[in-house]
Amino acid sequence: MTETCAPEQVRRVACVGAGVIGGGWVAHFLARGYDVTAWDPAPDAEARLRRLVEAAWPALEQLGLAPGASIGRLTVTATLEEAVSEAQFVQESAPEKLDLKRELLTKLDAATPAGVVIASSTSGYPMTDMQTEAVTPGRLVVGHPFNPPYLIPLVEVVGGERTDLEAVRWASRFYETAGKSVITMDREVPGFIANRLQEALWREALHMVASGEATVRDIDLSITEGPGLRWAIMGPMLTFALAGGEGGMAHMLDHFGPSLKSPWTRLEAPELDKALYDAVVAGCDDAADGRTIADLVLERDRGVIAVLRATGRLPGSETGPEAGAE
Template sequence: MQSPHSIAVVGTGVIGASWASYFLAQGYDVVATDPAPNAESRLREQVANNWPALERIGLAPDASKARLHFESDLAKAVKGATFIQENGPERVDIKRDLFAQIDAAAPTDTLIATSSSGILISEVQDAAKHPERILLGHPFNPPHLIPLVEVVGGKLTSPDAIRRALDFYTSIGKKPIHIRREVPGHIANRLQAALWREAFYLVEQGVASVSDIDTAIAHGPGLRWALLGPFMNLHLSGGAGGIAHVLEHLGPPIESWWKDLGELGLSPSLNKLFAQGVDEELQGSSVTDVNVQRDDVLIQLLNLKQNAPLLP
């Protein structure tokens, strides 16, 4: 069943199905496995749903949904795979068990990457006999559209495995970054969490509504953030003097804002307040409709960014 270009996808929930779709679109054979009832039918349905968007982005010449194979036996699914993307539940005990099983059945030179959004590799990799090839390959949801992949190794991961993972994700059109030290939540989620904390705080303090906060980001800095990161945006704000000029003149005010940022603990009443705010913002629109429109604009943006080489 496997070929020299076969990727094993372990766990086919939302993230795993999205990864499988993307690997297929890149012209790989995909062998997927998941113990959940009706996993295969749900996977094939999700791949079919994702395919039109992938066609718009651009398929590899030999890409085909027919190259998807489902194997209920985990050991058989990973046997012969040239790369393995694991997407199991966010539980240390389950991850450890999965890595032990995958490691025992997969070729010893095959990388094993996990999509875990919070578990540290060092907490789970020593369950395998070959922990040096286990690392994090954390995507940003949905993986079949968003290019970012966060790559980080644990205490036992080899530098060669990190290099190979970065090269692999780059070769399939992703934008991988190397996180040099393990931290909970990795990078992108920590940055999001910092913004969420202040957004929640401002609503709780009555400074602005949920809708106003979303408008402030979506129609303000969020437009720039979709093109450039925080440091490059700050650099452009400084004109000829760049980021050095900005920090010299706006550094003290920025520091004063940092000191004034709020701290907030979530509670049932606050959670209800935020949920009501989003419902009011939707004004009767369905989440599905918003998702469809978001993905449509996202695809257009991705295509534009591909033709703008100066935007890193």
């Protein structure tokens, strides 16, 4: 890496591929005040992109735009080369096909100024498999967002075998500057972290639909009225720690450990040996960061109430035995 600017100095971002994810990135970067150049080979891409950005903009205004942010800072270019020629950061969001991504990243690497980091929105391909043909693979990283990128904070950042560690660090700092929540991974795992988790859930859901065990409607309801309310507040690990009561995760594993042998999903559980038991308990202690179980319960309850209230789903005080009964 040579003459690239610091993450905080970036003014111009290129988004290559402007579908749902690429377009969402465009909206996010515009709202955060960047100049954005976008390119997409589809004939109707510009109209679709502008519809997406305009549909998202009122929400982004409501959230608070960065100083100077404007849809007027968007330029849709006729060629890939024009899009990236003056970019200080490139976000690739092409369809999820390995050959296509490999070829596109190779072209982007050739057309983008030296040292500028190029990130792929891939949902799960390791960068090692995508950077094989690039001349300067060291600046190619994964920067995996969640839909819509202008609202969901998470980006997972990870490099491939031939990526410079410096490029991974630069990308993580850049995304943070641009208002994202970043998880930087130190190894490549197909699907990264969040997609492995939601893919497990999605596959089990597809099995349930395929076997007639549940309808699409029931599956969605079971999450939005159940665990989904907790997961906006507290991740699955700390959430489960609270199922252990005052004993926390250790008590939860003692109590529900045997359930890992139950046929509760098609996914086989790992052996809950001492090493895993200890790792999970210690990991929860670390994540709790000094908060007691009582603190966490209070935090979860406050959060769930805030979410119920914000989404108009407070349990009505009109329910119950006295309501309208006499």
